[in-house]
Amino acid sequence: xxxxxxxxxxxxxxxxxxxxxxxxxxxxxxxxxxxxxxxxxxxxxxxxxxxxxxxxxxxxxxxxxxxxxxxxxxxxxxxxxxxxxxxxxxxxxxxxxxxxxxxxxxxxxxxxxxxxxxxxxxxxxxxxxxxxxxxxxxxxxxxxxxxxxxxxxxxxxxxxxxxxxxxxxxxxxxxxxxxxxxxxxxxxxxxxxxxxxxxxxxxxxxxxxxxxxxxxxxxxxxxxxxxxxxxxxxxxxxxxxxxxxxxxxxxxxxxxxxxxxxxxxxxxxxxxxxxxxxxxxxxxxxxxxxxxxxxxxxxxxxxxxxxxxxxxxxxxxxxxxxxxxxxxxxxxxxxxxxxxxxxxxxxxxxxxxxxxxxxxxxxxxxxxxxxxxxxxxxxxxxxxxxxxxxxxxxxxxxxxxxxxxxxxxxxxxxxxxxxxxxxxxxxxxxxxxxxxxxxxxxxxxxxxxxxxxxxxxxxxxxxxxxxxxxxxxxxxxxxxxxxxxxxxxxxxxxxxxxxxxxxxxxxxxxxxxxxxxxxxxxxxxxxxxxxxxxxxxxxxxxxxxxxxxxxxxxxxxxxxxxxxxxxxxxxxxxxxxxxxxxxxxxxxxxxxxxxxxxxxxxxxxxxxxxxxxxxxxxxxxxxxxxxxxxxxxxxxxxxxxxxxxxxxxxxxxxxxxxxxxxxxxxxxxxxxxxxxxxxxxxxxxxxxxxxxxxxxxxxxxxxxxxxxxxxxxxxxxxxxxxxxxxxxxxxxxxxxxxxxxxxxxxxxxxxxxxxxxxxxxxxxxxxxxxxxxxxxxxxxxxx
Numbered sequence: 001x002x003x004x005x006x007x008x009x010x011x012x013x014x015x016x017x018x019x020x021x022x023x024x025x026x027x028x029x030x031x032x033x034x035x036x037x038x039x040x041x042x043x044x045x046x047x048x049x050x051x052x053x054x055x056x057x058x059x060x061x062x063x064x065x066x067x068x069x070x071x072x073x074x075x076x077x078x079x080x081x082x083x084x085x086x087x088x089x090x091x092x093x094x095x096x097x098x099x100x101x102x103x104x105x106x107x108x109x110x111x112x113x114x115x116x117x118x119x120x121x122x123x124x125x126x127x128x129x130x131x132x133x134x135x136x137x138x139x140x141x142x143x144x145x146x147x148x149x150x151x152x153x154x155x156x157x158x159x160x161x162x163x164x165x166x167x168x169x170x171x172x173x174x175x176x177x178x179x180x181x182x183x184x185x186x187x188x189x190x191x192x193x194x195x196x197x198x199x200x201x202x203x204x205x206x207x208x209x210x211x212x213x214x215x216x217x218x219x220x221x222x223x224x225x226x227x228x229x230x231x232x233x234x235x236x237x238x239x240x241x242x243x244x245x246x247x248x249x250x251x252x253x254x255x256x257x258x259x260x261x262x263x264x265x266x267x268x269x270x271x272x273x274x275x276x277x278x279x280x281x282x283x284x285x286x287x288x289x290x291x292x293x294x295x296x297x298x299x300x301x302x303x304x305x306x307x308x309x310x311x312x313x314x315x316x317x318x319x320x321x322x323x324x325x326x327x328x329x330x331x332x333x334x335x336x337x338x339x340x341x342x343x344x345x346x347x348x349x350x351x352x353x354x355x356x357x358x359x360x361x362x363x364x365x366x367x368x369x370x371x372x373x374x375x376x377x378x379x380x381x382x383x384x385x386x387x388x389x390x391x392x393x394x395x396x397x398x399x400x401x402x403x404x405x406x407x408x409x410x411x412x413x414x415x416x417x418x419x420x421x422x423x424x425x426x427x428x429x430x431x432x433x434x435x436x437x438x439x440x441x442x443x444x445x446x447x448x449x450x451x452x453x454x455x456x457x458x459x460x461x462x463x464x465x466x467x468x469x470x471x472x473x474x475x476x477x478x479x480x481x482x483x484x485x486x487x488x489x490x491x492x493x494x495x496x497x498x499x500x501x502x503x504x505x506x507x508x509x510x511x512x513x514x515x516x517x518x519x520x521x522x523x524x525x526x527x528x529x530x531x532x533x534x535x536x537x538x539x540x541x542x543x544x545x546x547x548x549x550x551x552x553x554x555x556x557x558x559x560x561x562x563x564x565x566x567x568x569x570x571x572x573x574x575x576x577x578x579x580x581x582x583x584x585x586x587x588x589x590x591x592x593x594x595x596x597x598x599x600x601x602x603x604x605x606x607x608x609x610x611x612x613x614x615x616x617x618x619x620x621x622x623x624x625x626x627x628x629x630x631x632x633x634x635x636x637x638x639x640x641x642x643x644x645x646x647x648x649x650x651x652x653x654x655x656x657x658x659x660x661x662x663x664x665x666x667x668x669x670x671x672x673x674x675x676x677x678x679x680x681x682x683x684x685x686x687x688x689x690x691x692x693x694x695x696x697x698x699x700x701x702x703x704x705x706x707x708x709x710x711x712x713x714x715x716x717x718x719x720x721x722x723x724x725x726x727x728x729x730x731x732x733x734x735x736x737x738x739x740x741x742x743x744x745x746x747x748x749x750x751x752x753x754x755x756x757x758x759x760x761x762x763x764x765x766x767x768x769x770x771x772x773x774x775x776x777x778x779x780x781x782x783x
Contacts, residue, residue: 005371048122072153077450120161172207174370220322236266
């Protein structure tokens with residue numbers, strides 16, 4: 001089973017797998033290490049990843065991007081309407097409060113909410129194709145600023161895609177894990193503080209992490225959710241759109257395809273400017289068959305980006321303040337994320353910290369590698385060095401309830417900001433009946449704008465009074481390993497009062513009036529009595545809905561596969577028609593009966609006409625059937641041609657083998673002298689028969705027409721050669737017999753040897769009986 005880490009990027013996604021030799025970033029079907037984060041819908045099928053990229057311009061109204069930004073959001077979210085909408089080319093709509101995309105799929109207008117699940121299906125397919133193993137367990141790296149609703153949406157999508165998420169890991173934490181687990185010089189006592197700065201395509205995150213040997217602890221985290229490479233791209237788009245309006249008289253922003261072309265061109269321009277002082281921008285046929293071009297210097301780029309660059313320092317300072325550290329207490333600053341390559345951005349980091357910046361990690365792949373390492377640590381299928389990860393929450397969560405006459409409080413901040421996760425808290429309530437708890441984000445202004453601060457409702461059922469008094473109910477609330485709030489359990493605790501005797505030596509003032517009365521004290525003990533059912537209502541999809549979506553996804557996977565297979569069958573038929581017809585007047589012309597040639601060419605022409613007429617849209621089985629009809633005539637022609645090419649080579653190999661074996665069987669060399677002559681003669685006889693066989697077959701073949709079935713095939717000849725080799729090899733490789741060693745006779749009147757004489761001792765060990773001597777002499781040539 002594969003151990004997989006997925007770095008969900010807004011522009012592209014990276015997959016890493018843990019293997020025996022380490023962590024590998026795997027390639028997709030076109031050998032790219034990065035897969036575009038796109039889903040596109042066509043008249044027949046879906047296009048996911050690389051294939052969706054090819055549809056991005058021509059089919060932009062049915063292509064969905066920014067999957068990372070829209071998952072778990074509602075249509076009415078302020079950020080969706082004011083920021084994300086400008087990056088989306090497909091129409092978005094409100095579907096029961098959720099954000100959905102309206103597209104044309106298989107000729108029908110369709111609305112989808114679970115687009116992200118479709119994309120995860122593609123990630124699963126890429127991994128399975130690369131590793132040749134089933135894919136289930138994975139760790140998905142997500143933005144640290146994701147809320148409970150967004151995290152649950154990712155988990156739901158993974159379940160629909162058939163993935164078992166061992167952990168949703170914050171991307172900055174994955175980076176820190178990849179950094180720490182490879183360091184062999186981490187201290188055991190005094191911690192090492194490292195600031196990780198990640199500027200990606202759409203997000204900027206600063207995380208300060210403390211390391212000791214075998215453990216990392218996230219101290220603080222700050223982020224700018226709308227600062228990244230795409231913001232610099234959009235800045236350039238606005239600049240050049242205005243320039244082209246004046247220079248060429250065209251309004252790029254009025255044309256969806258033109259905006260995509262310009263966005264792509266500006267992205268390339270930005271990358272070139274990161275390494276050069278100036279760069280050109282050239283876009284062919286941007287709109288109205290007009291080509292545009294321009295130039296930009298890096299100085300001009302930095303002047304345009306002045307407002308963006310002014311936002312760099314705030315998250316850095318916030319992270320330091322929340323960690324309670326100064327710049328001097330930061331031992332290293334590690335950069336990750338593709339947008340940290342922008343010189344002006346890097347320069348701001350350098351100026352803020354006043355120290356050299358480090359790039360020991362792969363800027364693009366660090367998150368995916370860290371996620372794969374976390375999956376390896378959590379997976380029972382893989383053994384890896386243990387490394388403890390202590391992450392933190394980003395938003396404080398409070399729990400509210402309806403008060404009772406005996407209490408005034410109605411809410412409590414249970415998990416503060418920067419609370420360690422996973423983390424469990426026990427809440428105590430005194431209730432005489434069932435009650436509800438509601439969870440909210442305590443500081444709604446700090447979560448993404450427009451997201452509902454409501455986290456969930458948890459109903460505690462079957463609560464009853466105990467001996468006429470309110471029951472003591474213990475509720476276990478937890479932020480789990482995914483960063484998701486759950487109420488795991490609830491139970492009633494009964495107060496039991498026991499009387500315990502007081503030891504005499506502990507009672508300084510004894511009761512003199514009643515000396516025989518033992519002293520006791522009342523002790524209260526809390527005893528768990530019974531569990532209570534908890535009914536949760538959160539943003540997670542109901543299991544029945546998940547099952548329905550899973551079935552739909554499997555249907556769409558099967559539909560996509562059928563479309564691909566049908567297209568392949570059509571292409572195979574088309575290729576067969578063109579290839580066979582073109583060779584009938586070439587290399588195949590001698591191998592088809594002249595009486596059949598014209599009819600077969602006509603059949604091929606008819607098949608071509610059918611293919612581009614009524615056969616343009618048909619089923620896979622029809623294409624296969626049409627191909628089979630043509631192959632009845634065509635395949636024997638191809639077979640005869642290939643046999644004519646292969647037969648001389650096979651015959652030459654057979655003759656070479658015959659000559660080699662004859663040379664060895666008739667050789668007078670010492671290494672063959674021990675082989676009996678009758679066995680050598682068998683080889684000679686076998687070779688002679690093979691020689692006669694091939695000569696007869698070749699003579700018959702020479703009398704046949706090329707368009708007739710061959711008298712002998714290359715396979716027949718090779719089979720003859722193999723039989724000859726198998727027969728002769730054991731004989732020619734027969735080992736020599738071991739030589740007979742005969743000990744010399746002992747003189748009759750040999751003097752008795754002294755026990756200490758080595759010479760006499762050796763003679764004694766070599767003594768033989770007269771009978772043995774007589775037997776040995778029979779095997780000796782005696783002159």
